[in-house]
Amino acid sequence: MDIILITTIIASLFLVIGAAEPLSARLRLPFTVILAALGMLIGSAAIFFLRTNITDALNPVAEAILALPIRSNVFLYVFLPTLLFQATLGMNLRRMLDDWVPIIVLAVVAVIVATLSVGYALSWASALPLAACLLIGSIISTTDPSAVVSIFRSISAPRRLSRIIEGESLLNDAAAIALFGLFMGYVMIGVPDPELGSALAQFPVLIGGGALTGWLAARVGLWIMALFSAHELAMISVSVALPYLAYIGAEQMVGASGVIAVVAAGLTLNLAGPGRLPPESWVNLREIWDLLAHWAGALIFILAALLIPRLLEDVRASDFILIGVVIIAAVAARAVMLFGLLPLLTMLKLSPLIERPYRTAILWGGLRGAVTLALAMAVTESTRVPLEVKRLVGILATGFTLFTLLVQGSTLRAVIGWLKLDRLSPIDEAMSRQVVAVALQTVREDVARTNEDYALTHDVVRSEALRFGERLDDAVKAAEESEDILDRDRITLGLIALAGFERDTILQKVRERTISARMAEQTLLDADRLIEGARVGGRSGYQRAARRSAAYHRTLRLAVAIHSRFGLSGPLVRMTADRFERLLAQRLILRDLGTFIDGRIRRIHGRRVAELLQELLSRRIEMVETGLDGLRLQYPGYAEELERRFIRRTALRLEEREYAAMREDGLIGAEVFTTLMQDLARRRGALEDRPSLDISLKRLELVKQFPLFEGLDEAAIRRLNRALKFRYVSPDDIIVRKEAPVRNVYFIASGAVELESAGQTWRLGRGEMFGQVAILTKNARRAEVRAITPTTLLVLDIVRFRALLEKSVGLQNAVRESGEKRGIDPEILLGDVQKTA
Template sequence: MDIVILTTIIAALFLVIGLAEPLATRLRLPYSVILAGLGIMIGVAASFFLRTELTDALNPVAEAILALPIRSNVFLYVFLPTLLFQVTLGMNLRRMLDDWVPILVLAVVAVVVATLSVGYALAWTGALPLAACLLVGAIVSTTDPSAVVSIFRSLSAPRRLTRIIEGESLLNDAAAIALFGLFMGFVMLGVPDPNPVDALARFPLLMAGGALTGWLAARAALWLMALFAAWERAQISISVALPYLAYIVAEQSIGASGVIAVVSAGLTLNLAAPGRLRPQAWANMREVWDLLAHWAGALIFILAALLIPRLLEKVRMEDIGLVAVVILAAAGARAVILFGLLPLLTALRLSPAVERPYRVAILWGGLRGAVTLALALAVTESFRVPDGIQRVVGILATGFTLFTLVVQGTTLRAMICRLGLDRLSPIDEALSRQVVAVALQTVREDLGRTTGNYELSHDIVRAEAKRFGDRLDQAVKHADARAEILERDRVTLGLIALAGHERDTILARVRERTISARMAEQVITDAERLIEASRTAGRSGYQRAARQSIAYGRVFRAAVVLNNRLGLSAPLAHLTAVRFEHLLSQRLILRDLGAFIDRRIRRIHGRRVAELLRDLLARRIEGVESALDGLRLQYPGYAEKLERRFIRRTALRLEEREYVTMREDGLIGAEVHTSLMADIARRRAATEARPRLDIAPQRTELIRQLPLFSDLDEAGLRRLSRALATRYVNPGDLLMRKDTQANSVFFIASGAVEVERAGETWRLGRGEMFGQMGVLMRKTRVAEARAIAPSTLLVLDEARFRRLLQRSAALREAVRQSAGKRGIDPEALFSGARQGA
């Protein structure tokens, strides 16, 4: 092909891409539908000009278009890794984890069910062998998110709905392509009736091999990027090479899923890169990938659509019936998952609820696109696939894709509007009216000062002020905040605004580099959870999300078990260091929120709401301080290291600002400024590394600080340190239940516990113990204990507690005092203890 013609065609395709987006906005149609339509028109026009006798002038261009090297490998090895990798880099993985059950169900279970449903439906109604039918099922089971997500975002649809769609589409590509590879192998080998169970048994190996390959490739890429920290373009170039190398190695060298390898590499980079790269380098890398994915997604749609006329040339009447079978089977399988399995999992408390309008939107938004066409093209290209199967597979996949794009794609916007997902909630609607009224009032005041400074004509000012005042009066009349909204709703609105400002403050601190990039995503995720929890459950949701942000999670508890039982301290040390930095970052942000309540929320929602929000904020600060104090007690000195690191980062930011000001004022030249900035960059890189936390000797130090063990010698402290088990608990956790066998004693290292016995309630704090009475009296417990703050407990079993009681006078005295408060004879306790020993 002539290079001039090829260059012209490529440039023309980019021109089409540039025109398609504004055209889609004007026609209110999905961007991918417009691209597919343009691609079909180009393909039809090229075929027309080659066959017509009207003119031969355009024949070279038409021949070049039809001769473009459009092969399935181009889609799978060039375009697909780009799209998958960009999606993983742009995902908020921590928010995805909130809906990981429905995402995995839709991405894996739904793909398998759709593959089997379509396959067996075609086998029963058509003449194709079962292997070919299952191959068609795998091809049409993957969804394309681009059109759906663009519509959702243009209509301000709920973010959770968009996250579920994105998460599903990311993972179902991998599942569908893995299944495609399995059944394609059966078809090429001539196995007419494969056993689906045997085929699916190989599925986990494909997934695991791809995941390991992607993880190793991403770790190697991160190591290289760290070496080239001063060369941002080199880091971006390495990131561009990463998905393609991971895909090729997984597919060609290991025989695993290349798609899974790309997804695994992207997820690894998403989680680890913010802590390894400079914030600006990470932001620029994501911008580059956004542009690459935009071009790749548009090109894959146009080029795949060029093939549609060719694939549909040999359509027969019976093929239309088979396309209808595919449509019904695929839609039915998806409906079973959405309206059968997901509600069942929710009823069993295995999955968060997915509202019915969301499920309807997900069902109708299951568009197919370029990946489906690319897989169909791979079948039609293979000389090892019989011609009859090639023709039918190509027609069924193409017909089904056209149906989803033309029918579902063009009506999806109307469906979303009909479901009410485009409308603001009553609370958001009320908030918008309030904000407009307050903003217009502020603008009117500022406008009066501005027009006075410019000495504008009095008549003009008065006319414009009247016009603006009329709009303000209308806004106030339309929405008197305090008259239209209940106080409960105004509290919810205030909490949403407060959490939103918290997120903005975090972003500002990240830009200033006061908060490290590796911590930014975690605290931003906390703020987003606060926003959504406030929307759905008001004050109680906000408080629940606030407690969750400082709670000990399952991963932390698992690390504790590994440390206590297997002696593996590295995971616990890492997670404890992360918790330290997380709590310090939260405290830094929360201290800045009080001024926002006084300055903005009080003005919009009134004094009572502002006072209530201040009280909630004070409780959050108290909870963070309590959790931080517990860590300080357990790991003395480490918090100070982190605080010194924070001070150094702040000093570097202020120093950088001074140099920028001097450069702008002309006090220093460009050469000096560049040298100073390079020096700051080197010193800032040194502050990025989190100080190392050594948890090995810390338990002995913690025990030494407790008055109960003050009279033990060093040997006794070391023995006790080995015997005590550390337990981290969250507020509300039940620690000791009534009517259970007493076999352990609890010592409070940090936090607070509430004990209830016979209608009496008392609270215990650091340095106190509970559970000893049941152990010494050899009776079932009559008290119940519950944590009321994030707490660290030291737990000692019954036998060791009895031996310790004999050696420690301070512990015996504490037991006597505790028994006296409860009206129990101490001597009876100690006699029982001596008998037990």
């Protein structure tokens, strides 16, 4: 075909794609439905003009459209990797990991159930072999991700529910294509009735091989992109190559699932990219992939729709019965998942509660699309598949896709309206009133400043101020006097607003470069959890999310255990450094929230709600300060280096602001400004690397460096080294209980502990000891000691401690200091030792 003609047709299709979006908004139909309708219209028109004698002028165009080289491998190897890769880059993966159980169950189990349901129903209703029926089931078992995402955005579904459905709609593509590959192989080699167990046994191999291939490809790609970090276009070019090489490598070299490889590569880059690549480059990379995916998704849909008239040319009356069987079986399988499995997962506390109206919307919103048509084309193009099987695969897949698009897609908004999902809940209505009131207050303040700056006419300003004030008073009154809002709901609304402001503050600090890109993702994740916790659980949900943001996670405890047992310190070093920087970022953000409570929330919800929110904020600040104190005691030098880094980043931000102001005022030219900004970028890049943290412990060297053991000779130190025992404790572990007898003295090698006695609290860090007072004072009030960070202790029994105390001047001085802190005469402690000796 002439390249000029092909280029003209493709360019014209882009015009169609451009017109489809506003048409979709006007007709209130999903974008994919409009694309499919336009594609079928173009394909039908081409066939019509070729087969009629109305005019021959359009025959060359019609022939060119029908002769376009549209094959299944174009969809699977060109468009599909782009769609899958962009979808994974756009996901909030850390939040999805919170709900990985329902996502995996829906993505994998739902696909298998739909494949079996459709396969066995067709086997009962037709003369097709079971392998061919299962092949058809795998083809139609996957939903279209873009349609599902747009549906849930249109009905403002809860964020957690949207994440689950988005994750399921993405990953079920991978599961369906993996099953398709299995059953396609059985059909091509002529196995009519495959053993289902052996077929599904290959499923994990396809998934595991694809996941490993994608992960390795992403790690290599990320390493190359980090080398090119100063060249943004080079990094983006590498990212474009990554999904295609992962897909082809998995399919052609490993024999695994290329779709799984692309998903794994995208997930890996999503998780590791923000911390390894410059923030501006990462944002630009995401934006370019959004555009590529928009074009790829539209083209794959419209090109697939062009083929629908041809796929349905050989349809027979009896085929409509089989299409009905497929529709009933597929809808029934999805209903079993939504109304059977999901409630079971909710009972087991593995999935959030999904209300029945939402499940009904999900059921009716299970649209099929381009992936289904592409897989059907792959079957019809194969020369090793029997003709009748190819005919039925094309007709059944196409018929079912048309049913979902034209029937379900066109009536979806009506179903949503019937379910009343397009209406705001009472608390959402209250929130909208609050937003309006707060926004209008801000607008009034800004307008007042504008009037002063421009010295506008007094009478005009006064009349407009009165008019605006009336609207503002109405909005504030509606927010304050709404009778359907309980006090509990007011607190919830205040917490949601507070968490939302916290998220906005984080984004502002990221733009100002005060918070690093590495920490931005984690702090934004914490803010999202606070918002969702407040929406779902009110005050208690907010507090749980706040405790989680400051707590030691299970992964950090696992890293401590790995370091303790195997001596591998890499994971612990990275996670400890992350926690340190994260707490510093949280403290910076939390200090701005009190002003928001007093300035905004108090005016909307009153003094009592504002005071309660201030109390909750104070508790959060205390948790963060406790965590920082523990880390400072554990690694004092490292804490100082991080704070220096923060000050330098702030200074660079202020320096950049000054240069920009000078450039706007014309004090410096473009060349000077560019040079200064390049120097700033170089210095800022150097600050992206955190200072190193050394947590390795070598016991003998540690004992020699302990200030408490000064004055001991080499032989005594070696005997002490043999007598000391290491003990590792996790945060919040109780080391010494008040009611338990003390038989050991503990020296803190790393970490920090909190000692509580007689209503007083002390915090001890690296190089200090505890337990000596209870041992040396017969009637001493025993203290309770708990770890506040991962802590390494050197433990010495009573007998050896007393013997060591007689020989070490440094240890005697430390005993004196500890006695003074506790209000005990130091001479009594040392005198008791002398008597014992």
